[in-house]
Amino acid sequence: MNLAEDVKKGLSEKQKRLPSKYFYDAIGDALFQEIMTLPEYYLTRSETEIFSNQAANILQAFNTDHRFFDLLEFGAGDGTKTKILVRELLKSGGEFRYLPIDISKDVLNGLEQNFNQSFPELKIVPKHKDYFSALSDVYSESDNPKLILFLGSSIGNFSKAQAVKFLRELNEKLRAGDQALIGFDLKKNPHTVISAYNDSEGVTKKFNLNLLARINRELEANFDLSKFDHYPFYDPETGLAKSYIVSLEDQVVDVNKCNITVHFQKGECIHTEISKKYTREEIEDIVSESGFRVVEHFLDSKHYYTNTLIEA
Secondary structure (H helix, E strand, C coil): CCHHHHHHHHCCCCCCECCHHHHCCHHHHHHHHHHCCCCCCHHHHHHHHHHHHHHHHHHHHCCCCCCCEEEEEECCCCCHHHHHHHHHHHHCCCCEEEEEECCCHHHHHHHHHHHHHHCCCCCECCECCCHHHHHHHHHHHCCCCEEEEECCCHHHHCCHHHHHHHHHHHHHHCCCCCEEEEEEEECCCHHHHHHHCCCCCCHHHHHHHHHHHHHHHHHCECCCHHHEEEEEEEECCCCEEEEEEEECCCEEEEEHHHCEEEEECCCCEEEEEEEECECHHHHHHHHHHCCCEEEEEEECCCCCEEEEEEEC
16 A cells, blocks of 8 residues: 555544555654754664674574575665674675665665665665565576575564564575575663653654654645644563654544545554564564574664574
8 A cells, every 4th residue: 555545544434544654765864864963862772783794604504505696685774883884894705786775766776876885895775565576586586595684673564473574485485405584673771761762852752753754745735843743652571662753632634635624632652663673582483483483683782672693
C-alpha cells in the first residue's frame, strides 16, 4: 500500500496506527541522521564500534573459502556505518562487490556517489527494488557466495513472529552456506533504552511529529503539531520499545486526499513503531526456528548490541 492507503486504513482503526516506514522523507532522513549522533542513542555507536574493531573477525567467520563474494545490504540508507565495515573488510583482504538495496532511488544515488569517491576500487551495483526481488536478481547474475547485511537493529521493527517469518523467507531465498549479518539490540538497563527514544534535546519528538507534518504536506491534512506529543514506552519483560503520538486534546483532523475526518480524544494515541530488544538466547531461538544456524555473535564492549552472523 502507499502512504494515502496506509493513512486512511491506520487512522480508521480503533487503535490508530501509522507505519514507521513513513518517518523517512527528506526531513525525516535529516532528523534521523541527527538522532544517530545524540549521546543517548547508543545503537549507532555500538554497531560502529563492532565494525571498527571486529571486521577482520567477521570476514574470517564468513565462509567464502577466500572466493570473491557479493555483499548485499537490505535498506542501505546513507551507508555511514557500512562504509566503516567495507573499509575494514577491504583492509583485511576481502574481495567483493557491494550491492546496496533500497526503495529510495535518491538514497541509492547519493550512496553510490559517496562510495565511488571513498572506494574507487570497489564495484557498486545499486538495486532499486524490494529486498527479495533484488536478491533473486543477484542470484541470476552470479554464483558468488552471498553475505547479506541487515543492520541498525532494523529487525527490531518486527514482532518476534514477523522476525521469524522474515528470516524464514530469507533462508528460503539463500543457498546453503550463504550468510547474513543481522543487527540486534540487546536487553539492558531500561533507563538506557528509554533515553535512546526520548532524548533530552527533543530531536526524537521532532522526528515522530514530522510524520504528521508529512501527512499535512502530501495528503493535504491539517494536523496542528502543537496539539500532539511524542510518547515512548519500554517493557523490559517483553523487550518491546514502542513509540506513540499522543493527542493533547479532543480534536478533529481532516485528511483531504484520503477523504477522511479523524476524531481524536484527549490522550488518544497513534502507534507508530516498535523496536524489539533481545537476549542472545532469544536471538538463537528465532534463528533456529527460521532454519538458519548461528555462526557467531559479535558484541560491542558494553554488550548493548550484537551483529550476529547466521548461515543458511
